[in-house]
Amino acid sequence: MAIPDNQGGKRAADVIVTALEARITSGELENDKPLPPERDLMEEFGTSRTVVREAISSLANRGLIELRPRFRPIVRKPDYGTLLSATGTIVRYLLNEPGGVQNLYQSRVFIERGLVRDAALNATKENISDLKAALLANEKALDHSEEFFRTDIAFxxxxxxxxxxxxxxxxxxxxxSWLSPNWARMTRSDDHNRSVYLDHKAIYDAILERDPARAEEALIAHLSAAWSYVEETF
Amino acid sequence: MAIPDNQGGKRAADVIVTALEARITSGELENDKPLPPERDLMEEFGTSRTVVREAISSLANRGLIELRPRFRPIVRKPDYGTLLSATGTIVRYLLNEPGGVQNLYQSRVFIERGLVRDAALNATKENISDLKAALLANEKALDHSEEFFRTDIAFxxxxxxxxxxxxxxxxxxxxxSWLSPNWARMTRSDDHNRSVYLDHKAIYDAILERDPARAEEALIAHLSAAWSYVEETF
DNA sequence: ACACGAGTTTGGTACAATCAAATTGGAAAC
DNA sequence: GTTTCCAATTTGATTGTACCAAACTCGTGT
Structure with missing residues (x-):
């Protein structure tokens, strides 16, 4: 089954969904602006308000519209971030299944391994100075648990x-956003923070010296250490 | 903005969504079985059918329920494939933006580079025999454009x-599924097929010899060649 | 020029009714 | 006894109307 999505099914709501989808992506409905009132849409499409409402709800679930409780729906052109909110619910469910967290974490390690290798090989001067800045911020926050967490992620x-x-x-x-809930419980002692910082520094140094293998090793050591903390909480 | 999703908003529909979500993930509502009728749900939750309907629609968009036009809604425990259909619309839109296809293709190359490296390092005997089988199937299909395409993907x-x-x-x-539409137009001459096959074989050989660097090189060469075809079609 | 408040707009919810397709169950046929 | 087939019923899809409360508008008065 290769992505059935919608086929012959011609629910009235789907027609509106498609139409509005087109208007949003084409820019006819401007980004960040409110959608026309439900009552106008219902008149335009010649359907009941229920149907319009269902369509709007559908678009909201797909991330093309932001729906705040009593406010006008707001048009949102999708970006790559939209994908996250659209998948959030499902991911959160999948994480609760056995091995879910591990699978996601493993994927993260896989990705970052590739990233640090590439960084070691191709990082521009600017990239490296960004990295250095992030590392410094991380160091400065060593004693501020809260801030350290933020700079950790930023690095x-x-x-x-x-x-x-x-x-x-x-x-x-x-x-x-999906994995950090599993981190939240873990104690962030000063000792631990220092160890994390040193890991970051090792990664940075390896990148600076254009050594992909060492960068990858350092990253693996870093993320494996973090994982052991997560594991304990289960 | 870090995933706002739903905040204070206490729409009645959300209550039902949450409740049903719990029942589905807990298994109280069995997978592949139909949902209770809307009228029962409306009685149970003490709301109007409008609200129940909205909740069901919402769950359908999240992939927890499959909704065929005039049929009973069917409970579907989400898997990683569900994510695809949930994101399909957005992705397809993003691909139409400038650089969209390239960004996705680049991600694919990035992933597969890591995969072949890991394969060269850690593939089990079984993995390798699977790969060999896929390669053989690919070879056998050299003259059958249709079949070759399938075995290409399978490899x-x-x-x-x-x-x-x-x-x-x-x-x-x-x-x-997202990138192949861009492939469809490209001519699949026998010549081209052979070149693709040889690329696959080079990758396989490198993995067999446990040489991650060569495997990665072979893969890059392979996917760069394919990309040049895609580029032409723009 | 600014703050305020009444009136209007708009989303959220409810209820009742109709239609067409799907499902079911029992009668008829083999 | 099993299968086939046609009602009767169930159920989703849609419509229309109505009401409420929160958000929004706009004109008035300070």
Missing amino acids: HGVLYRIGNNPIFPAMHEGFT | HGVLYRIGNNPIFPAMHEGFT
């Missing part, structure tokens, strides 16, 4: 931005 | 299955 985030491909930062957001 | 698919992580095959499905 990894730089790696995802090196390739200049918007898909990767989106993946980073996904990894952090 | 790459083996790589995604080596890690034993269900996320990767799902990614493969995504790549093929």
Whole structure:
């Protein structure tokens, strides 16, 4: 079965969904602006409000519309971040299945291994200075548990931005938002923070010296250590 | 903005969504079985049918329920494939934006580079025999354009299955279903098929000899060649 | 020029009714 | 006894109307 999605089924709502979808992606319905009122749409499409409403709900679930409780629906042109919110529910469910967290974490390690290798091989001066800045921020926050957590994530985030491909930062957001709940419980002692920082530094150094193998090793050591913490919480 | 999803908003429909979501994931509502009738649900939750309907629609969009036009809604425990259909619309839109196809293709190359490296390092005897079988099938289909295309995809698919992580095959499905439309137009001459086959064989050989660097090189050469075809069609 | 408040717009929910397709169950046929 | 086939019923899809409360508008008064 290769993506059935929608076939012959011609629910009235689907017609509206398709039409609005086109208007949003074509720009006829401007980004960040409110959708026409339900009552107008119902008149335009010659259907009942129920149907219009269902269509809107559908678009909201697909991330093309932002739906706040009592407010006008707001048009949102999709970006790679939209994919995250659209998949959030499913992912969260999958994570609760046996091995779910491990599978996702393993994927993250896989990705970042490739990223640090590439960084070691192709990082520009600017990339490296970004990385250095992130590392410094990380060091400065050594004593501030809260801030350290943020800079930790930010450091990894730089790696995802090196390739200049918007898909990767989106993946980073996904990894952090889906996996960090499993981190939340883990004690963030100063000792631990220092060890994390040193890992980051090792990765940075290897990249600086253009040594992909060592960069990959350092990353694996880093993320394996983190994983052992996660494992304990189960 | 880190995944707002739903906040304070307490729409009545959301209550039902949450409840049914729990019943589905807990198994109280069995997989592949129809949902209770809307009228029963409306009585149970003490709401109008409108709300029940909206909730069902929402669950359908999230992939937890399959909704065929006039049939009973069917419960579907999500798997990693569900993510694909849930994101299909958005991805297809993103691909039409400038650089969209290239970004996705680049991600695919990135992933497969890691996969072949890992394969060269860690593939079990069974993995390798799977790969060999796929390669043979690919060779046999050299003269059958249709079949060759399938075995081409299958060969790459083996790589995604080596890690034993269900996320990767799902990614493969995504790549093929989202990118192959761009392949469709490209001429599949016998000459071209042979060149593709030889690329596959080079990758296989490198993996067999446990040489990750050569495997990666072979893969890059292979996918770069394919990309040049895609580029021409723009 | 600014704050305020009444009136209007709009989304959220409810209820009742109709239609057409799907499902079921029992009668008829083999 | 098993199968076939046609009602009767179930159920999803859609319509229309109505009401409420929150958001929004706009004009008034300070």
